[in-house]
Amino acid sequence: MSSYNLNDVLKARHSQNDERKEGQEIALDDISRVKVLSPGRRVFKRFIRNRLAVFGAVLLITMFVFSFIGPLLYPYGQKQIFYKYDEQHINYAMAKENTAYNGFDIDPAVTVERAVNNAMNSRIKSMIAEGQDRMVTFGEENAYLIEKLVKDIYQVSRLETAQVATYGSMVAEIGTYSMVGKKMTFNGAAVEGLEAAVRAAIAANASGGEFEHNGVTYTYARGKAKSYTVTAALEGINYDGEPLGEAFEQAVEAAAAAGGIFELDGAQYAMRKDGSAWRVYRMGASTPARVFSSLTVDTFTVGTEVSPELRLKAMLAAPAGGSFEAEGQTWSIEQEQDFWIIRDAEGKEYMELTPFSVRRYNGDNTMEYDLKKAISKKIEEMAAGNSKSGSLTYQLPMQQANGEYAYDENGELMFADTEMTITQRDTGEYVINCAQIIYVIDMYASPSAAHILGTDGDGFDVMARIMYGGRVSLMVGFVVVFLETFLGVIMGGLSGYYGGWVDMLIMRLVDIFYCLPSLPIMIILGAMMDAMRMDTYLRLLIMMAALGIMGWAGVARLVRGQILMLRDQEFMVATEATGIRVRDRILHHLVPNIMPQLIVQATMGMGGVILTESTLSFLGLGVKHPLATWGTIINSVSSASAMSHYAFIWIPVGLLICVTVIAFNFVGDGLRDAYDPKAKR
Helix, strand or coil, X not given: CXXXXXXXXXXXXXXXXXXXXXXXXXXXHHHHHCCCCCHHXXXXXXXXXXXXXXXXXXXXXXXXXXXXXXHHHCCCCCCCECEEEEEEEEEEEEEEEXXXXXXXXXXXXXXXXXXXXXXXXXXXXXXXXXXXXEEEXXXXXXXXXXXXXXXCEEEEEEEEXXXXXXXXXXXXXEEEEECCXXXXXXXXXXXXXXXXXXXXXXXXXXXXXXXXECCEEEEEEECCCCEEEEEEEECCEEECCCCCCHHHHHHHHHHHHHCCEEEECCEEEEEEEECCEEEEEEEEEEEEEEEXXXXXXXXXXXXXXXXXXXXXXXXXXXXXXXXXXXXXXXXXXXXXXXXXXXXXCCCCEEEEEXXXXXXXXXXXXXXXXXXXXXXXXXXXXXXXXXXXXXXEEEEEECECCCCCECECCCCCECEEEEEEEEEECCCCCEEEEEEEEEEEECCCCCCCCCCCCCECCCXXXXXXXXXXXXXXXXXXXXXXXXXXXXXXXXXXXXXXHHCHHHHHHHHHHHHHHHHCCXXXXXXXXXXXHHHCCCXXXXXXXXXXXXXXXXXXXXXXXXXXXXXXXXXXXXXXXXXXXXXXXXXXHHHHHHHHHHXXXXXXXXXXXXXXXXXXXXXXXXXXXXXXXXXXXXXXXXHXXXXXXXXXXXXXXXXXXXXXXXXXXXXXXXXXXXXXXXXXXXXXX
């Protein structure tokens, strides 16, 4: 058994006490030198030690400066369209042979029925196809005579006619028998003995029926006001008056085979088809009503207006030629090939009537006469050679680089030879194409000093669009996240604090929102807003509200879980014991304790919202053109060919979206580590 020296033991204990005291003094001295930090400063200090988080914060600050301050300094707006002068091959003119016949009133007092007037084009073309120079057409009230004056000019006159006979098989209304006066009223010539035959038939059978008279079968039927309508089935030629002889009947048969008009013994007759029969009319006096023509008026001096009176008088004078009076002076008209030249009293060429129309492509009659004739002559050569394309050289005014016309030192307009290409379309028109300097939208311009990232398909500056688009995209992210957080804190706070049936109800509502198909809902919502033609900014507000309402469920579940953990803590028991209201307990004591988790959730969710907005706008379901967002900018070059040719538009936008989302994720990760350092370890 070992023995201990008492002095050695006491010395050892004194030494241990001295060392412990010295250590305590050193520890107290160290603590006295430690600077106590607030929770916020501790979080900030931990955050700035995270290099990725700091890098993300710098990127976000840069992005905010770029999107919110950049547009104030940049000289262009997001909807400002840029133009340029450029030499392009344009559709300069169009030439075609006129086939439509336009009508001009000869005497406004002599009207033509609407149906007849509307059908005049087809009537005239039918006459041309059948080689006829005259045709009679019938309206509901009157007959009209169409006469060819000369090629492409036709006159329509109101015609007096009288029916003289019918030819063929038809049921004709002979007349009306009245029981009041016991008298027969005939529609045409009276038939001898028919009145007595009708009276006898009615006496035998008052309800109606048939009877024969002179070998013809008649039918009578009850009409109005105690009367009977008498009809007969007629065959061959039946006269409305006196017979016109065998020569007339032969002429009718010949005209029925050929159709149209015939003349006999100095009288003119017209045939009208009525079912399987023909009605034959004797033509009387005619009154001119309208002139129809396919000719176009071309003046020798550009800009000269031709009055309707002069046009009409020239058309009426064309068949005879010579001179005519119009506008208080004498004009002369002379035919050359298929057109007519009209000269004034001094013999100066004033205008021409031509079947070939040459106009500027937009329809304006601003081309000089010599150019029209040169184009017409070239087209005639093409038609003769059965060619659908050709070219000619003509002197047009010279243009400078800014599109303005060039003048010499004397102020005279300068001209230069310009090659014109003439192409015939399948529809028959000829399109004249030539190079011209025009003022056009500067579309898809490459990056330059004037436009750093070039222009898009609408002539907008891409850099300006990206700046304004970043402003909208970031604003959407913040508004949606704020709305999600606001709704999530309220619903999650109520659920976690009260529990019971309140918790059950709210959590089932959360489950429902989790199950909602967000993309189909946004597609339906976008289609509804498209159909309503909703304002762009109102559409943006509705989209932000929809995204916020559909995204609050995750925040509510997070808040509920945190409050369930905190509500039984000692400080919450103390708030209940001191009588603090429930609202203040949640807002002033529970919510501040879960604020770090909310900040982290919001920061990390910001990038996802920006991606969602960009995707919806790219698909055409979000913000609409011309309001700029990053998604709509990419959508402007969404086709494969556009993406390959205009990479300078979508690549910068895609990079900005990636950088912004990554920056928000870096900041969110940094905040999470700063609020909960144990999670990192």
